[in-house]
Amino acid sequence: MIRQPKAGLERMPGMKPSSSVSSLASTEKQDVTLSSLMHYTQRPSAKTTGPLQQTGRRHDDRLDERQQEMAEADDRLKGPLIPKKKRKKKSLITVNLSGTRYDVIRQMSEKLGYAVAKDDDPNSYLFWNDCFVATDRISEMKSFQRINHFPGMGEITRKDCLARNMAKVQKQLADDFSFAPKTWILPADHSLLLNYAKDLRAKKKTKTFIIKPSNGAQGHGIQLFRNAEKIPQTEHFIVQEYIDKPLLMDGYKFDLRLYVLVTSCDPLRVFLFDDGLVRLSTEKYLAPTEANINHSFMHLTNYSVNKHNEFYEKGESLSSGSKRSVQFFREYLRQNDINDGLLWQNIGDMIVKTLIVSEPHLLHAYRMCRPGAAPGSDSVCFEVLGFDVLIDRKLRPWLLEVNRSPSFGTDERVDYDIKSALIEDTIRLLNIKISDKSRNMAAQKAEARKRLFRQNKRTDGPDITEYEKKRQSIEKRKEELKETLARIRKVSAREDYENRNRGRFRRIFPPDDKIRHERYVQLLSSTFGIFMSGKAPAMQKEIQRVYNNKLKEVDVMDMLAECEADEKEGKYYTGGTGKPRGPKPLLSMPVSVPSPLENDEDEDEEMEDEETESMSASGSPSMARQGYHPGRRPGSSGRPDSRLSNDGTSSTFNSRPNSGVRSRPTSNMSAANQRSRSLSRTGNGKHTPLQRSTVDDNFLLSVVKEREDELTRKTLVALNEMRIKFPGKSDQEAEYILDKLHENWKFHKPRIASYWLVKLDSIKRRKVIDIVRSNVRAVLLRTWRVSDVDSLKVYRIFNRVFNRLLWSHGQGLWNCFSSSSNATSWEAIFSKSSENICEAELNCCRRIVQLCRDCLLIVYQFAAEAKSSQSNTPHPSSVDEHSSTGQSISARDKSLSLIPPNTQTMSQKYSKLYPATRTPSMGS
Numbered sequence: 001m002i003r004q005p006k007a008g009l010e011r012m013p014g015m016k017p018s019s020s021v022s023s024l025a026s027t028e029k030q031d032v033t034l035s036s037l038m039h040y041t042q043r044p045s046a047k048t049t050g051p052l053q054q055t056g057r058r059h060d061d062r063l064d065e066r067q068q069e070m071a072e073a074d075d076r077l078k079g080p081l082i083p084k085k086k087r088k089k090k091s092l093i094t095v096n097l098s099g100t101r102y103d104v105i106r107q108m109s110e111k112l113g114y115a116v117a118k119d120d121d122p123n124s125y126l127f128w129n130d131c132f133v134a135t136d137r138i139s140e141m142k143s144f145q146r147i148n149h150f151p152g153m154g155e156i157t158r159k160d161c162l163a164r165n166m167a168k169v170q171k172q173l174a175d176d177f178s179f180a181p182k183t184w185i186l187p188a189d190h191s192l193l194l195n196y197a198k199d200l201r202a203k204k205k206t207k208t209f210i211i212k213p214s215n216g217a218q219g220h221g222i223q224l225f226r227n228a229e230k231i232p233q234t235e236h237f238i239v240q241e242y243i244d245k246p247l248l249m250d251g252y253k254f255d256l257r258l259y260v261l262v263t264s265c266d267p268l269r270v271f272l273f274d275d276g277l278v279r280l281s282t283e284k285y286l287a288p289t290e291a292n293i294n295h296s297f298m299h300l301t302n303y304s305v306n307k308h309n310e311f312y313e314k315g316e317s318l319s320s321g322s323k324r325s326v327q328f329f330r331e332y333l334r335q336n337d338i339n340d341g342l343l344w345q346n347i348g349d350m351i352v353k354t355l356i357v358s359e360p361h362l363l364h365a366y367r368m369c370r371p372g373a374a375p376g377s378d379s380v381c382f383e384v385l386g387f388d389v390l391i392d393r394k395l396r397p398w399l400l401e402v403n404r405s406p407s408f409g410t411d412e413r414v415d416y417d418i419k420s421a422l423i424e425d426t427i428r429l430l431n432i433k434i435s436d437k438s439r440n441m442a443a444q445k446a447e448a449r450k451r452l453f454r455q456n457k458r459t460d461g462p463d464i465t466e467y468e469k470k471r472q473s474i475e476k477r478k479e480e481l482k483e484t485l486a487r488i489r490k491v492s493a494r495e496d497y498e499n500r501n502r503g504r505f506r507r508i509f510p511p512d513d514k515i516r517h518e519r520y521v522q523l524l525s526s527t528f529g530i531f532m533s534g535k536a537p538a539m540q541k542e543i544q545r546v547y548n549n550k551l552k553e554v555d556v557m558d559m560l561a562e563c564e565a566d567e568k569e570g571k572y573y574t575g576g577t578g579k580p581r582g583p584k585p586l587l588s589m590p591v592s593v594p595s596p597l598e599n600d601e602d603e604d605e606e607m608e609d610e611e612t613e614s615m616s617a618s619g620s621p622s623m624a625r626q627g628y629h630p631g632r633r634p635g636s637s638g639r640p641d642s643r644l645s646n647d648g649t650s651s652t653f654n655s656r657p658n659s660g661v662r663s664r665p666t667s668n669m670s671a672a673n674q675r676s677r678s679l680s681r682t683g684n685g686k687h688t689p690l691q692r693s694t695v696d697d698n699f700l701l702s703v704v705k706e707r708e709d710e711l712t713r714k715t716l717v718a719l720n721e722m723r724i725k726f727p728g729k730s731d732q733e734a735e736y737i738l739d740k741l742h743e744n745w746k747f748h749k750p751r752i753a754s755y756w757l758v759k760l761d762s763i764k765r766r767k768v769i770d771i772v773r774s775n776v777r778a779v780l781l782r783t784w785r786v787s788d789v790d791s792l793k794v795y796r797i798f799n800r801v802f803n804r805l806l807w808s809h810g811q812g813l814w815n816c817f818s819s820s821s822n823a824t825s826w827e828a829i830f831s832k833s834s835e836n837i838c839e840a841e842l843n844c845c846r847r848i849v850q851l852c853r854d855c856l857l858i859v860y861q862f863a864a865e866a867k868s869s870q871s872n873t874p875h876p877s878s879v880d881e882h883s884s885t886g887q888s889i890s891a892r893d894k895s896l897s898l899i900p901p902n903t904q905t906m907s908q909k910y911s912k913l914y915p916a917t918r919t920p921s922m923g924s
């Protein structure tokens, strides 16, 4: 295997690039002395000729020391007049590879000059994991970091999820999504499968079916059946129509493994690698018959299956053996006068459409994990997917499955050649820069501050003047235009980078072809309609804005110039006297206050990550600025004061007379933030940095902390009082239902598990959790009196719990029903995290978990009752555990939604009671 030189070595000062690699290869040996390296500087230094002490020290340390000494020697050689500069150790982009077993990732990272970090290093720029990662982990990522998985990707990479989602889109867009073989999910679709087989028999047709475990891989558990009636009604399997006329190569069946890189889902960006693997079976193909359906070497093309056949041929090149390259395959087609370009285009089309199906799920999950991410900011997630494609004799590509952790094993030359290029191009396309850390954090902080400024501006109310309204509307327009301009510039810079660095990738979404692009945008709009129901109109609007934005940079700049001209000419002055009436605009007042973006350039790079992270959400610096109103005495009327004093619990912070200390009780800022960004202002209303620094920090901190604790306690009380309401039933009745479910737990357990883990897709699962989430948000709004709940620390904590409950396709919440230690396993998210949470916050989280559990039970019961009323059968919860009339919801409920459409009476009753939502709700 090719070993690449250590990145750090290439960077030695004074070294000629051409000679560095070969000569440095020798530095890997333990007995290298500095003198052997000094010939690069021509004149050796007396001090540096001795051998280095090596015992008990790490190789990297020794190299750093050598670098340092070389630098010093270099300085000395430049002569005594040049002042000795302290060389700053050059920082490297670090990658954490503790989650991957593939050496090729390390090799390529090092080839690109990245340094492999220690296994437990949480601050790396890039994380590579073979397994998919929990949403919680993605929530915790800092904005400059990247990880190789998206939350929500399971919706196309699990076989049953892919089948379910494809079935949904095929219902409305059959022509566009006919590339997926007909599929049934067992056991739910068993009767549909039998009906299909019956129809075939009536038409005197026979088909072969292939069954696969829902979450299987590498050919495990796959079987072929000639007769659908013989297929067992097994749980967690899918059945697919077998494509029995595949294109053959030298008489063998084969499939293609293609690699697709998704660099972002917000907005979607997809690249197809121009090479891949052709995996051949190892027994010549024959149409399936009863006699050969068990021949896995004939019908399956998996490497993991065929490598066990004695006829498996390890290829010495890209064009021979049982594994070959896609490039070879395309050449083979051309030699046989087949239009490989058209086939390749159809494959690309199929891949984009599959990702269009995934996009509503990806976007939803990503935004849940990364609330408040600046629009157009770099995605922390990316993913290399492995698409398995079968081609039939009519050259039609069929999607067999999508792998979220394709193998990067490099057993054979063809593997190494293709996968190393793939990984190298992938990492390069991510465009990770050492400055990302400071830049992204500054942008995040600016965004948080902007949000705060926006929040606190008043745009209505009886006392706001006409002048102020117009001024604000121009301000708002200017802000929007600036954002649009920044987005356009960002997109064009990104595209420019991609075009120069895409290597062997070709971007397939958004495509360059305009007609294709429009079609894809339409499809995206449709899939949001299919999967998002309630939120679809807003999302569809956003899709049009993001993907169909025809505005050019110059247009936006023109508009901005017009806006600024209006502003200068005072077009918003209502009196026409040239002078505005009413109060002096707030924005122009504190001259000493930097604009939200002003500080960002010289942000201290060394600033603690934790501090910046928490500040990004709270935007504490601008809170201080917002609280500062020269000329207004503490306690005089003004938004912060009135907001804080409303609840009658002394919510203002002016507890020291004339201290001028003021803060929003809503702050989620860390103590460090509050200290460094003082919230103070002096009694006379003047505000200078010096005075700011004289404020009694400890006092401030304790006041804010006390206030936060108090509000957290209030939140807990409110959460404890909250009850899940069963539509059309009183609180007592809802309690009774919950009690009943718990009493008959043995009976309901498998049904609830099937309902939650199998029946509901990720979006519906989220909807269940969202019932609790939206009510919790309402409590926070009321208790903390903020307009932006997302910026509260306590909400961020709650959000992590919600995400945890949705973890692993809902397994997170299901574990909470367990009587073992699993029930509290979600609490581990806090033990591993650097965020300190207090007892009251933890108790709030516990209550939230309990509410989510209750909510699931009520929703389950509601769906089941609705179903029973439809079929006039008594519902399981109303029958005894051992009653023979108790039926499984999972077996019967085919079109499950939280409120099935045919439960009119109940829904109507319910919508009167809870008009805001169509799902069961909570009352507090």
Ligand code: ADP
Pocket: 181, 210, 212, 216, 217, 218, 219, 220, 222, 240, 241, 242, 243, 244, 254, 255, 299, 300, 301, 302, 388, 390, 400, 401
């Ligand atoms: P796994 O994840 O276990 O590899 P796949 O869906 O990739 O499962 O199927 C394994 C192999 O079975 C494929 O490589 C292909 O050769 C064959 N196969 C799977 N589905 C079909 C199908 N519908 N028609 C024909 N062959 C199929």
